[in-house]
Amino acid sequence: MGFETWVREFTANAERRSEEPEPQWSAASPLPGALIRSLQRFQAGEDGDGANLIRKSVDAGDATYLAAVRLFVAEEQNHARLLKQLLLSTGEAVIEGHWTDRVFVAVRRALGLRLELMTLMVAEVVALRYYRVVRDGTADPLLTDVAARILVDEQTHVPFHTQRLREGWEGRSRPVRAAVAAGWWVLLLGAVAVVAYGHGAALRLLGVGRLRFIGDTATLFRGVVREVLFAPAEGVRPATPTVEAERPAALSMLRRPSRRLRRWAVIGLVVVGLAVALYPPAHFWGPRPYRHPDGLFGVTRGDFEDDILPHYQVSLPCDVDGLRYSNAEDVTGPMGELYLYFTTSQGCLDRILEGWAAVPAEPPTMAPTDAGFPLRAATIPDTIGWRFDAPSYQVYRREGDVVTGNVVAVRDGKRLTVYLLARYAW
Ligand SMILES: [Fe+2]
Ligand SMILES: [Fe+2]
Numbered sequence: 241m242g243f244e245t246w247v248r249e250f251t252a253n254a255e256r257r258s259e260e261p262e263p264q265w266s267a268a269s270p271l272p273g274a275l276i277r278s279l280q281r282f283q284a285g286e287d288g289d290g291a292n293l294i295r296k297s298v299d300a301g302d303a304t305y306l307a308a309v310r311l312f313v314a315e316e317q318n319h320a321r322l323l324k325q326l327l328l329s330t331g332e333a334v335i336e337g338h339w340t341d342r343v344f345v346a347v348r349r350a351l352g353l354r355l356e357l358m359t360l361m362v363a364e365v366v367a368l369r370y371y372r373v374v375r376d377g378t379a380d381p382l383l384t385d386v387a388a389r390i391l392v393d394e395q396t397h398v399p400f401h402t403q404r405l406r407e408g409w410e411g412r413s414r415p416v417r418a419a420v421a422a423g424w425w426v427l428l429l430g431a432v433a434v435v436a437y438g439h440g441a442a443l444r445l446l447g448v449g450r451l452r453f454i455g456d457t458a459t460l461f462r463g464v465v466r467e468v469l470f471a472p473a474e475g476v477r478p479a480t481p482t483v484e485a486e487r488p489a490a491l492s493m494l495r496r497p498s499r500r501l502r503r504w505a506v507i508g509l510v511v512v513g514l515a516v517a518l519y520p521p522a523h524f525w526g527p528r529p530y531r532h533p534d535g536l537f538g539v540t541r542g543d544f545e546d547d548i549l550p551h552y553q554v555s556l557p558c559d560v561d562g563l564r565y566s567n568a569e570d571v572t573g574p575m576g577e578l579y580l581y582f583t584t585s586q587g588c589l590d591r592i593l594e595g596w597a598a599v600p601a602e603p604p605t606m607a608p609t610d611a612g613f614p615l616r617a618a619t620i621p622d623t624i625g626w627r628f629d630a631p632s633y634q635v636y637r638r639e640g641d642v643v644t645g646n647v648v649a650v651r652d653g654k655r656l657t658v659y660l661l662a663r664y665a666w
Contacts, residue, residue: 243304246400250311253393257318263385268329271380274543276327278442280335282370283323285363286316287334288345293360296353305404312400315393326386340434354408357401358424362431364397365464368480369457370435377446395480398464402478405468417469424465425507432457433514441543454511530566530579530624552578552662553643555595558588560658566624578645579624580660589649589656596662598638598647607632614646615659626659638662 271279290313297309324334347359371394375387409417436443436450443453463481471478529544548567549555556563560582567578584592593599606613608628614635620626628648634656636647645662 243302243308243403246308246403247304247311249396250308250315253396254311254314263322263326263382263389265325265329265382268326268331268382269380271330271332271383272442272445274441274546275378275383275445276330276332277546278439279323279327279374280332281340281438282367283320283327284335285340286323287320288316289313290316293353293356296356300353308400312397315397319390319393322386322390326382329382340438354405357405357408359427361398361401361405361464361468362424362428362461364394364401365428365461365481366432366435366457367394368398368460369453370439373443373446373448373453377448398480399478402464402467406471406478409469421465421469425461426510428458428461429454429507429511429514433511441546458507458511528564530564548578551576552645552664553596553640554578554580554660554662555592556582557591557595558584560584560588560592576664578660578662578664579626580662581626581658583652583655583657585654586656589658592658592660593636593647596638596645596647597640598636598645601635601637601646604634604636605632606635613648615648615661628659 290309294306294309294313297306300306327334351359368391371387371391375384375391378384378387409420412420432454436453440450443450448456460481463479467478467481544565548565552567561584563580563582565578565580567576601612601614608617608630613628613633614637615626615628617626617628628650630650634649634651636649638645638647643662643664645660647661648659649656
């Protein structure tokens with residue numbers, strides 16, 4: 241099967257787009273910061289002239305394929321334009337690029353057409369899941385419209401690349417294809433972990449957790465790997481993989497558990513291993529807000545990492561576990577209190593204290609009954625539930641014009657349990 245059908249399809253798409261009215265840019269309304277940052281990165285990723293891909297396609301010597309590639313590149317450029325217009329309409333800027341895109345482009349450029357397409361396919365599959373999450377997860381009609389338009393195109397990109405790649409790997413022995421599949425999986429899992437972490441706040445806003453995003457993308461990719469490397473059918477147009485389409489396969493997995501379960505267990509371990517290796521657990525698993533009834537301490541607004549921590553000038557540069565927090569103020573307000581609880585190592589606590597300019601109090605160790613103990617039990621709201629039962633604690637204080645606070649830590653073996661209270665006032 242040649243690429244004539246793709247040329248016809250992409251041409252028809254271009255005609256449909258030219259007749260379709262533009263999204264209602266004038267109806268744009270402000271979007272949450274985390275979502276804006278996420279869209280800015282995807283906009284930068286979509287943006288590019290595709291010259292490298294076109295040049296390699298010229299070298300491949302198939303005029304029809306080249307024509308289809310040019311039309312495909314035009315679709316991607318249209319995605320960048322739509323996202324740019326969306327950002328500008330909401331009063332936001334576009335960004336020059338993001339390190340993840342620069343790495344991605346550098347890798348693609350260094351490869352031949354076939355390996356470039358395999359790298360590109362990883363981005364296409366991630367995009368397929370991402371734009372669906374955006375389309376289904378936002379109540380903003382303009383953003384829904386833009387994401388839906390992009391998604392329709394992305395759904396044809398995966399089978400388009402599948403066809404070319406399937407031809408590229410045809411005739412190779414099964415062990416070679418299995419090795420290629422393994423490498424491709426590593427690439428996909430690394431890329432999707434980077435996206436799931438980097439866009440975690442936006443994904444949360446859109447109602448999808450990081451692990452679910454990784455799992456869904458892996459499910460889509462599984463279908464792609466099978467179509468490209470292990471599908472016997474010739475002359476059949478590759479299908480767009482869907483998460484839903486995988487469900488029957490999941491059922492048959494129950495009937496033949498051993499091989500498939502082993503494979504999924506390995507994939508799962510690689511995902512978790514990569515994610516944990518790349519990101520400190522506190523960031524990966526996400527902090528947990530204290531659950532409160534309504535009231536003074538019931539307010540927790542803003543994204544934890546992007547808004548709340550910077551507001552109180554706190555940074556968590558290293559591994560902490562069991563992170564819980566509450567901020568008793570709108571983060572843009574003139575007064576507020578941040579309650580932070582976690583366990584960590586002495587080395588990590590030292591880094592956090594240094595970053596926050598907190599110094600040992602005088603004396604540096606106190607019993608909770610001492611008059612100078614900074615976190616008096618009576619002043620801690622019941623909803624936070626901090627109790628100080630150990631005989632003595634390491635105590636620290638931070639002085640400042642705007643942010644002041646105290647840290648109390650108690651050792652339990654090699655770990656420290658840390659209570660940090662930051663006060664913001666100006
Ligand atoms: Fe795209
Ligand atoms: Fe695409």
